[in-house]
Amino acid sequence: MEGRGGVDHTGVAATGRAARYGREAVMDDTFRAAGARSRRMRVVAVTGTSGKTTTAWITASVLAEAGFRVGVVSDLGCVDADGTLVGVLDRTRPDAVAEWIATLARGGCTHAVVEVPHALLMAGAAGRGTCDTVVVTGPPREPRDERPSRAGLVRRIVAALAPDGCLVAPGDRRLAGLFAAASRRGGLTALTAGLDDACDVSARPVERGLHGQTFLASAGGGTVPMSVDVPIASFARNAVCAAAVGLRCGVPLEVAARGIEACGSVAGRVERLDRGQEFAAFLDSPSSGHALASTLASLRRLTRGRLAVIAEQRVADVLGAAGFARPVRRRCDDVVVVPAGVLDDDADQTALAAYARIDRLLGRLGAGDCLLVLDGSGAAAWPGHPGGGVPLATLVDGWLRLAHPPRRAVGGGRRAA
Numbered sequence: 001m002e003g004r005g006g007v008d009h010t011g012v013a014a015t016g017r018a019a020r021y022g023r024e025a026v027m028d029d030t031f032r033a034a035g036a037r038s039r040r041m042r043v044v045a046v047t048g049t050s051g052k053t054t055t056a057w058i059t060a061s062v063l064a065e066a067g068f069r070v071g072v073v074s075d076l077g078c079v080d081a082d083g084t085l086v087g088v089l090d091r092t093r094p095d096a097v098a099e100w101i102a103t104l105a106r107g108g109c110t111h112a113v114v115e116v117p118h119a120l121l122m123a124g125a126a127g128r129g130t131c132d133t134v135v136v137t138g139p140p141r142e143p144r145d146e147r148p149s150r151a152g153l154v155r156r157i158v159a160a161l162a163p164d165g166c167l168v169a170p171g172d173r174r175l176a177g178l179f180a181a182a183s184r185r186g187g188l189t190a191l192t193a194g195l196d197d198a199c200d201v202s203a204r205p206v207e208r209g210l211h212g213q214t215f216l217a218s219a220g221g222g223t224v225p226m227s228v229d230v231p232i233a234s235f236a237r238n239a240v241c242a243a244a245v246g247l248r249c250g251v252p253l254e255v256a257a258r259g260i261e262a263c264g265s266v267a268g269r270v271e272r273l274d275r276g277q278e279f280a281a282f283l284d285s286p287s288s289g290h291a292l293a294s295t296l297a298s299l300r301r302l303t304r305g306r307l308a309v310i311a312e313q314r315v316a317d318v319l320g321a322a323g324f325a326r327p328v329r330r331r332c333d334d335v336v337v338v339p340a341g342v343l344d345d346d347a348d349q350t351a352l353a354a355y356a357r358i359d360r361l362l363g364r365l366g367a368g369d370c371l372l373v374l375d376g377s378g379a380a381a382w383p384g385h386p387g388g389g390v391p392l393a394t395l396v397d398g399w400l401r402l403a404h405p406p407r408r409a410v411g412g413g414r415r416a417a
Contacts (some may be wrong), residue, residue, distance in 0.1 A: 001329070039271050040388045041105045044113045044245055045126045045160060048137030050291040051238045053099040055137050056115045057266045058242040060257075063111050065259030066251040071104030073097060074115040075287075076267060089115075094123035118153060126160040133166045133248055135241050139174035154178050163187050168244045170194040170237065193244040194237055203236045210280035210302050210370055217257060219241055224257040229272050230265045232298035234291075270295055270373070273393075275400035279305075279369040285376055286315075289323020296331040297371070305368035308334035308361055312392050315376045336361055338392055355395075362399055371396075 004085050044063075046056045056074045063070045069081035078087045078100050086103070090096040097114060104112045116126050126134070129379055134157055158181045161167065165181045169175050171192035182188045192199040201219040203226075208214075212229045213238050228235060239260045246256035265271045273281040282299075286292035316324045316337050321377040328335050338354045365371060 002193070003378070007303065010298040018067050029246055041101075041109050042111045042132040042249065043101060043130060044111060044133045044135065044139065045116045045121075045131045046113065046135045047116045047118060047121050047126075047157065048135070049118075049139070050288055050294065051137040051234055052115045052117065053242050054235065054266045054269045055125045055135060055238040058239055058263050059245045060111075060113045061134070061263035062086060062242045062246040062251060062256045062259035063113070065262060066246065066249070066255050068110045068249070069108055070111045070113060071107065071109040073100045073104070074112050074113075078103075080104060080107045091117070091120065094120050094125040097125040098127065121156050121160070122152060126156070129162050130161045131160045131165060132162055133168060134160055135245060136169040136178065137238065137241065138170060139172050143274065150177070154181050158182050158185055158188075160332050161185075161188055165189070166191065166248045168193055168241055168248070170241075171196050171199040189248070191244045191248065193240045195233065195240075199240070201240045201247065203240045205233075208233075208302065210299075217253060219243065219247055219253050222253050224253050226257045226260055228264060230263060230270050231302055232270055232295055234294050234298070235265075235270065243308055268393075268395055271395055273371075273373065273400060275397070276404035276406070277365075277400055278367040279365040279371060281373065281396070281400065283373045283375060283396075286319070286374065289319045289327065292319060292323060292374070293327040296327050299370050299372060300331045303368070303370040305370070306333040306365065307331060307372070308336075308365060309372050309374060310336045310338060310361065310392065310396060311374035312376050313339045318376070334364075336362055358395070359399070362396070362403070 017351075032140075035056065044059060046052050046059065047056075053074050053076060056072060057076070060070045060072045060079075071081055072079045073089055075089065075091075077085045078089055080086050081104070087100070089100065091387070095118065097116065101112050101114065105216075114126070120126075136157060154177055157167070157178060161182070164187055166189040166192045167178070169178060169192050179190055182190050191201060193201040195203055197204065201217070203215045203217050206216055206225070208212045208231055210231055213225065213231050213236065214227045215227060217224050217226055217240055226239065228239070242260060243253060243256040245257070247253065253261075268283060268285040271283045271284055280303075284292075284295060286295065296309075309328055311324070336354065336357045339351050362371070373390055373393055373396050
């Protein structure tokens with residue numbers, strides 16, 4: 001078949017397909033080799049559009065609360081069953097996931113919770129038939145040229161599941177094709193998890209404010225209350241996905257609730273900054289504009305006063321106009337974008353002016369207000385934007401500590417005679 005210019009593209013296409021399938025076969029062999037060393041270890045893969053890191057760490061907390069030896073492979077680092085940080089995940093190498101799984105198996109883990117972005121998933125980072133459970137945190141968005149197709153993702157997700165594996169995903173009509181593909185394969189279990197009462201594992205909010213939230217988790221006719229510091233709705237959705245994984249692994253709902261509450265929050269993912277100030281403050285490293293928009297929407301609904309954002313320039317650059325400027329402009333009353341190295345010894349006038357704006361903004365916030373700090377230092381979400389100088393989170397935290405020193409206890413002692 002000839003294309004424009006009389007070039008026969010048939011051979012090129014066939015070569016491309018062979019190369020792709022050959023690469024997938026090599027990756028599957030690598031993953032199976034790791035699995036052969038870890039037959040006693042269950043692998044829980046977490047993929048999706050947003051919330052992967054949070055879901056992975058809450059899931060690990062749920063399983064650890066049940067007494068399992070749990071290892072984690074995520075953007076925040078690779079941790080063994082003893083809670084020791086043993087390395088970081090190289091997102092440029094799909095085979096690195098299999099290598100870390102083998103390392104966790106050798107360390108005596110009974111479960112490995114692995115965060116697998118879509119790009120790594122399509123590159124074969126979750127080998128065929130090797131995952132006990134796959135958690136999909138949300139429906140894939142419309143694909144762009146550089147993204148895998150929805151159909152391709154569905155095939156990869158279903159193929160990654162072991163013959164008796166379990167799929168955990170929101171009860172969203174946009175995921176109907178995924179559930180249908182799992183049903184056609186046969187032998188698989190599928191659990192829906194979300195804020196809809198119709199889900200197999202659901203959460204219904206009881207109270208939600210900037211101080212945190214309480215919700216009722218329900219599954220199999222049982223209901224358990226849970227209270228967490230993170231106020232946004234997406235955290236509750238991630239939590240019930242983790243509870244669903246727990247149920248899959250035989251963890252009672254009340255034990256899963258203790259694990260979720262013990263987790264509290266995930267480092268750098270809408271993490272509370274509390275130094276005694278009157279206003280609520282949170283630290284976040286959003287992985288996408290969708291994640292940032294969701295967080296801002298939740299905080300806007302809960303904030304009676306002013307909603308302010310202080311962001312590193314690298315975050316604004318990576319997320320761009322659609323992912324950063326548009327949701328911030330829509331939801332926020334104040335925003336300060338800060339260049340790297342604000343407190344460096346050789347900071348220029350622009351950096352010093354940015355610090356002055358931070359100082360004025362923080363000084364104006366009071367009761368009923370909310371601050372969101374967007375820090376990209378050291379996060380895998382910001383490729384090509386190396387960190388430097390004092391991280392923004394450290395700067396804001398230091399300001400809050402200086403402005404709100406701990407009060408010394410008064411009274412309670414006995415005077416000498």
